[in-house]
Amino acid sequence: MATRRAGHSVRSLVGMLTVAIVIFSALPSFAAPDPSKATGYGTEIRFAVAEWPPLVTEDREDFGRLSARITEIFSAMGYEARFDFLSWPRALELTRRGDYVATFPWLRTPERVDVFHIPVFAMARALHKGFYKKSRFPDGLEVTDFNDLVELGLRPVGITSYWHAEEFAKYGITGEIVANPESAWRFLEAGRADILFEEEEVGWVDLKNTLGEAVAETYATTSAIPTSNMFILFSRHHPDGERLKLAFDDFMASEQGQGICEPWSICTPEAQTKGDASNDAPDAISDGAN
Numbered sequence: 001m002a003t004r005r006a007g008h009s010v011r012s013l014v015g016m017l018t019v020a021i022v023i024f025s026a027l028p029s030f031a032a033p034d035p036s037k038a039t040g041y042g043t044e045i046r047f048a049v050a051e052w053p054p055l056v057t058e059d060r061e062d063f064g065r066l067s068a069r070i071t072e073i074f075s076a077m078g079y080e081a082r083f084d085f086l087s088w089p090r091a092l093e094l095t096r097r098g099d100y101v102a103t104f105p106w107l108r109t110p111e112r113v114d115v116f117h118i119p120v121f122a123m124a125r126a127l128h129k130g131f132y133k134k135s136r137f138p139d140g141l142e143v144t145d146f147n148d149l150v151e152l153g154l155r156p157v158g159i160t161s162y163w164h165a166e167e168f169a170k171y172g173i174t175g176e177i178v179a180n181p182e183s184a185w186r187f188l189e190a191g192r193a194d195i196l197f198e199e200e201e202v203g204w205v206d207l208k209n210t211l212g213e214a215v216a217e218t219y220a221t222t223s224a225i226p227t228s229n230m231f232i233l234f235s236r237h238h239p240d241g242e243r244l245k246l247a248f249d250d251f252m253a254s255e256q257g258q259g260i261c262e263p264w265s266i267c268t269p270e271a272q273t274k275g276d277a278s279n280d281a282p283d284a285i286s287d288g289a290n
Contacts, residue, residue: 044080045244047232048091048100053205055124056105058085066105066124070232072260073123077251098237101244105230107163117236117245121252122229122266130156130195130222131188131203141195143222146171149195157184157193164197185210197225229266 047070049056055066062068063083074081086094095103096115105126108118130143143149146167149156156175158164168175176193178184185207188196198206200221208216232248235241251257252267261267 044082045074045102046082046084046100048086048095048103049083050086050088050091052202055202069123070104073251076256076260077247095233095235096237098235100235101238101240102232102234104232106233107228108231112233115236117234117242118231119245119249121249122231124230124264125266126199126228126230128197128225128228129200129203130197131207131219132195132222133188134218134220136191136194140220141222143195143225145225146173149173154194156195156197157187159184181206182210189215
């Protein structure tokens, strides 16, 4: 009899442990950190992101300049930021449905305002330029907005999950859309397009990684087109999404938060509205991507 009671107790304990494992495994985006990995910042927050080197990348110890910025902010707020690298469309979708509490960096568009909790404070600003081959345009290109493409008869190439297709359609531009950045750069190099728009720092990295340092020397860029503020998107379907969005804005409005973001030049009220994609700027990151 004692043996049966002991066996029953063991089975009950195993059952409870199994249930506990299932419950905690269903909370990938906002849960207490593994004690073996805890860094003393408190609760762990997992962000859904994707490769956008050098701004967001697994290849750097700080996971890229923008990821380091997120780490600094949330550490000061008392959280430990972790980054799960997915594809851009998957990062957006899993955050939308609440599997992750947040994703970055994205633009604030009217469509996203209805789907996500978007902070008042931006986390960065993108600087977009058009990349072109010097040999094709030896006198350079005077391009300051997308209307110039139409006037100059330029053929752009864009990337399917980025903002390109939407912008091309908005301005009546006939452009080629390819599957990924590597294909876009090879398309441009082959002379099948005249220009490719990208965030400047990201564009030079992608160009060099795809075609090499020597080929990159044969390219130039246009002036910057209107800059765009980039934001963290917090999930409306995650139980902590709204709370963290409000906490983020409260912190960024504080003296400590203002001190952290002052070097980024996006902390003033004027900076929060300048370059807002919902007003006048193209989507720097994408409609599901980088």
